[in-house]
Amino acid sequence: MTTRTRPIPRWRIGVGRAVVPAHRIRTALAAMLLLLGGIAVVGTLALPATKPPELVPALVYLVLIGFVTHVGGRRAGIIALVACAVAFDYLFVPPFHHLHPIGSGEGATAPDIETLVAFVVGGLAEVELRARARAETHRARLLGNQMIVLASVSERLSESFDYERTLDEVARLSAMAFDGFCVIDLIDDDGTVRRVAAAGTDARRDVLAQGLRRYLPDLASADHPVGQVIRSGEARVVPNASAAFLARFATSSEHAELIRKLGARSIIMAPLIAKGRTVGALVLATGSRGRYGDAELDVAEDLATRIALAVDNARLYQERNYIAQTLQRSLLPPHLPAIPGIALDARYYPLLGGGEVGGDFYDVFPIGPETWTLVIGDVCGKGPDAAAVMGVARYTLRAAAVYEARPSRVLRTTSDILLEQDTDQRFVTAACARLRPGEGRARLTIAVGGHPLPVVVRASGEAAFAGEPGMLLGVLPEPELTDVIVDLDPGDFIVFYTDGVLDERHSGAAGGEARLLALLARCSGSPVQVVADALDRFLLGSRSKLLRDDAAFLVVGVSAS
Missing domain, CATH: 3.60.40.10 (PPM-type phosphatase domain)
Structure with a gap:
């Protein structure tokens, strides 16, 4: 491997640790990309026609940062930014038209640009793999909790024919299992929609979810996502819910603000169908790490089926009990x-x-x-x-x-x-x-x-x-x-x-x-x-x-x- 002796650079770019909101991190990341891009462009223009070949990989670093941020998210993008900043420090020092070799005095050596690229790309790949492994572990844990909840929900629903009171507990268990909040709507025989349960996974979300009881969905609207699910009879998962999509749930500006505060990121909507009859809808949403996929959709469909059967059986029992009591009184x-x-x-x-x-x-x-x-x-x-x-x-x-x-x-x-x-x-x-x-x-x-x-x-x-x-x-x-x-x-x-x-x-x-x-x-x-x-x-x-x-x-x- 070829090495060259260069003097130590007179300044370095450093990044400290700070806890700031996510949108501030995104803003800072974009600003750093623009700054580094500007430095590279100015430095390239200031150099004579015979530009050093090391400047080309410097521009590649900017592309690498953007790509890693897009694929791996904010965390991987920040790590890529730090790594490329170090790489730029190896390559550029003021004034921008002159390249200085890296070293610790006379006789010091620095690795060539290919070694630096391999180091940066390998480190980023390892970071990405670890992030994905953590995400998969979290998802597997959630799926395990969801299967436990399914068994618990079946037990709860079989214990009582007072299904509206039982559904409150079912919603709470479901919100915890799906790491977000849960809403259950029922449709009466006359078409009236009743929001019988709403719960969140923590105290803050639970308070916000309870607020959703004030806003009944307009299921007759052709644009309402839950109404579409009920009419189609098929459950739907939205891994990345956009602001425009979430706005279709809202019936007023206050409702829209409440949905925004809940911070729904991924949504599952499942119709409650029992014996060919739609009795309501189940909505699950999460705003934390991880996104709903096909595995969560399968569990939610199973959960919706059990809820629907319990509601249908309870209603049949109530009708039968009413007839029995009427006959008994006679x-x-x-x-x-x-x-x-x-x-x-x-x-x-x-x-x-x-x-x-x-x-x-x-x-x-x-x-x-x-x-x-x-x-x-x-x-x-x-x-x-x-x-x-x-x-x-x-x-x-x-x-x-x-x-x-x-x-x-x-x-x-x-x-x-x-x-x-x-x-x-x-x-x-x-x-x-x-x-x-x-x-x-x-x-x-x-x-x-x-x-x-x-x-x-x-x-x-x-x-x-x-x-x-x-x-x-x-x-x-x-x-x-x-x-x-x-x-x-x-x-x-x-x-x-x-x-x-x-x-x-x-x-x-x-x-x-x-x-x-x-x-x-x-x-x-x-x-x-x-x-x-x-x-x-x-x-x-x-x-x-x-x-x-x-x-x-x-x-x-x-x-x-």
Whole structure:
């Protein structure tokens, strides 16, 4: 390798470390390029016609800086600038028309220009490779987090049918996984757009993302990017979102300013499609390092599919639950009648989480001027078939009570009618009582067919079961049923209930009966509404995510006055 001895240059170009905004770095970089380009041009023009050959590589450095900045970004461009500044220091010293050799005094040597070029290019290549490796590592970490979030989102969405509350958490998890912010819009059946969730990956972005709730997208606009995605039915990724593209999201100048502050750089838009029906859209955006690509798009599409299915299932459940509750209400009395000297209260607790009609029912109706019939029952099974049997049983009990004086005969007639019907082997349990109020007291004649025995609570605090167990209704002809007379004095009350009252609190009926007796004994002397509230707490205080069975009870008391 040829080396030449040159004197040490009298000045060098140095670059210090400073933390400045990105746009300032870009401005400084452009200024340095212009300055160095001007020095090279002036120096070239000032030299005589026989220009040194070393000046040509100097101009090549400027081209190299621009190329590296374009390909590798600001960081690689700054490093290239520093490296080329050192190279220029080897080549140029004032005055510009004279080239000085590099060295540390007499006898010092300097590498030739080819060595310098190889050194600079090799260093820049290594920097670029390391930058790309760091970017790939960051992206791989994000993809791993996104797969974890997918599993977590599926679990969250399956835990509750209250999808709007769940989607808030889904948006927060998605924003963290995709390193930016997330927005979820839903489309109602009438076409109304609702922004149900918005979240950011940190506190600042989360506050800004929440602000997006005030601006609903105009999905009907032909120019709105999300509207285009919904109409096409295909997800889209925009690796580098331009300012003009982001402006198409805005519905006002304030909205545009909010989007600018969020600093979206890469955007993914995915329609929420379930069973061929579009229910909304998912938008993910990042303003940090890295850009969304095909891998992130695949994960976002999977996420959108899971969200859409959860929303669709939740809406179907809500519709089904509404129908079930409407049918259930039609099979229960709209209100309890007013009986002189008698206080009544009743509650019904539907089966939660199933969206089906329960089998429990109760009824109170008059059969004469001073005589009333009380009924509470339970049909085996749930759903429309159970509701049909319930309707047959309830109206048969009403009809039989008109011409049958004894409750046991009322239940027996109902059982015979059920046997004649195609009930798909569904049986019924019921307790029937004939109530005859008197002066400051009441007499009940009670018959029980396969149903839990009612509890009588005296004003003195004594609590005991009343009646005799009988056979199920709708199973065998002529079931054995017994009438038992119970007298209630002022302050006494009796509670009729279904087995759901016992099963909801305890897994075993025996334990439930003992605790129920103890609870009701503590309510002795209380008004029926207070007793009903205590039973309500007995049920709701122990209620898990889903009820195992529906429940109902009817409280009948003699007014103390």
